[in-house]
Amino acid sequence: MAISLSGLLLLLLLAGSAAAAFELEEATIDSIHRAFTAGELTSRGLVEIYLRRIASQDPALHAVIELDPGGALAAADRADAARVATEPGALPPLHGVPVLLKDNIAAAGALNATAGSLAMVGSRPARDAGVVERLRRAGAVVLGTASLSEWCNFRGPGIPAGWSPRGGQGKNPYMPSATPCASSSGSAIAAAANLVAVTIGTETDGSIMCPSSFNSVVGIKPTVGLTSRAGVIIISPRMDTVGPITRTVSDAVHVLEAIVGYDPRDAEATRMALKYIPEGGYNQFLNIDGLRGKRLGILRKDFFSFPSGSVQEKVFNQHFDVMR
Template identity: 50%
Template sequence: MQRRNFIKTSSLAGLTLSTLVAASCSPPSAEKKEAGIKDGKDYPFELSEATITDLQQKMQAKQYTSRQLTELYLKRIEEIDKNGPKLNSVIELNKDALNMADSMDKERAQGKLRGPLHGIPVLIKDNINTGDNMHTTAGSLALADNFAKQDAFIVHKLRKAGAVLLGKTNLSEWANFRSTHSTSAWSSRGGQTKCPYILDRNPSGSSAGSGSAVAANLCVVAIGTETDGSIVSPSSVNGLVGIKPTVGLLSRSGIIPISKTQDTAGPMARTVKDAAIFLGVLAGADPQDSYTLPGTGKAAADYTKFLDANGLQGKRLGVEKSALEGNPITVALLKDAIKTMEAKGATIIEIELNPLIKDAGRNEFTVLLYEFKDGLNQYLSTANGKVKSLADVIAFNKQNEPKAMPYFKQETLELAQAKGDLASKEYLDALQQTNDGARKAIDKMLTDNKLDAIIGPTNGPAICIDLIAGDYDSGSFGFSGPAAMAGYPHITVPMGLMHGLPIGLSFFSTAWHEGDIIRLAYAYEQASKKRVAPNFKVDLLT
């Protein structure tokens, strides 16, 4: 969950960026130099920016085995994540990774190929169950003893597809649903994750570890999860492609929940093609998640069929009017993106979604408080850890405050605990305003203007890491709110850099239209080529 979004009631406010965004988080210091981190140091990697297709071709040509690829990524994690820049994006490695790779190599030698992910190393977020040697903790010390009894449904699909699980990524604790004063990308179990572009910047939450790891080439692709912004925001900030699918396209069973009406997992990758491949593997109906049943027959077996370089031809896109005002760099990037899309045959018209979405945004936080309490209590009641309820988590944090809450507290958890059940009138009224309100607003905008999708900057650039004051408002809006509240699909693609920090371009549409927005995003990506690999700068000024 991108905490700032619901604090700001998810409204599409202006895109004005404060001078804090462009400033260095802290001046150069001897302490940084003594730490052995050099500004812009080159960390060469033979698999840098490699795609799923690249790796499959290398294995097919017998240039590499899956084991060799896995060893290279594990070495890269050691060099970049644990040493060197110390991104701290991987919270736990999988002791079985090399065995998994060996198994996939054996199958390949026997002529058995499971699909595009056969032997491909991936990372997954640490709020997703794996029935193996790895913990599932949502970054919380309260769940430090939690070993899941079985895989989450999407992890089962990953194993079936032949993927190699490298490990789990750090996240904003409880997917950024613990405190309204939190620092994104920090968890009591995993510590603080850094942005690989400028190391004193925050890689954004809550799928911060997945975003930082994929950007830094610690894996090819990773899984993130989103309630509101937690896939698209860290993807945007880390120069990635992120897909937040329609709620119900991917199963949530076995994922530590916030909201049954907004939660979803989704792919984070360096290219639209890789994200599309990954989405096809993860999608599918699950009897344990009733929200996937309406999507039966609507998931594509292969989303790469939508990869059309001419996919913008004849399309009508609505750009949020307020996004064309504010910081001149952001506006220039957006206008350049519009010119690129127009040159590829798209028609861009200005729209104002903001007035239609305000009521939904005002009620979102109330919905999430109720659903978090209900969903977490259900998850914990059958988990292997010692804590069995939200009340237990709160009590644990109080008893272990120096370690569990050294920087910010747990007022969001306490607000959720104070709520009633899902039959409460307050919840039902807020739910109608949020989900129904957002859907009606988006659908009306699309229909009235004959639009194929709505576009705008995903969010502003990475803010400074500040464990004392917490996340601050850069003055930019997060464009995740409308699609998140409606449960609609949303994709972000790199749009350019502001002072060396990436900013993404968002495309979203109505339910089950993943293929349509993938087509648009791919066409823009191929025409613009804005992905730039990070160079691990210490700060903005050095």
């Protein structure tokens, strides 16, 4: 059964502390797997940590619309049992890792898929979206749904970015007065605030890239057809795509690897895009030294020009020196 954030507070009183030593802030898929392997963390423990984090932080952020703690804990228990019974290295890449789905993506079970609209409450999907099927095959644990601009920012002019009647006004965790931007706002806010390691967004025109940029996280907008739109409330079949939003490039690539591929329910688009998926996948291109020897250019005149002696110039120069 899905649950509201207020109901979650009672549930969390029962949560154990077995994973209390795990460092949640800035946790990545790789660090989570290392903690699993070392016996420092279980999938159930990780779900409980994120539920506590959401209960304490999300009332101020409005990044989450709905949670399915019962379903997530049951899936986490299955992941823990499989980990014990399976040889190291044989588990799927997202095994036991919780994920939040943008609220326009269907997940069979207790969760609604409403695009943030009250008109769709009660529309619990009978079948997973194509990307959710792939996430589950990769071992991911569906934790709940992330907020968004209602109807993916296609409701009407003048609606604030990140607002929906179901989710309220999403807040940028770094500067609450700033816009969280575009329709996949809840996914980006949740990733930035460490409410979960992995989130999924959708984009027609900027709805992954803009909130990722404004909330200082990493988003990938896949070429249309690399990921299935079956089971997703979309705006345009010619433009919409589904992609990952995470805190690191490597996490985004791990998730992209899991969700791309042909889907007969979105056959025309995914068949055409198959040829663009590299043989051997995307993970092979991850290189921790990828920027070594590279030069980064700063467009001072048009984008980073500040009044001489201003606070903005001082802060920018400090960050620029850190990057250098």
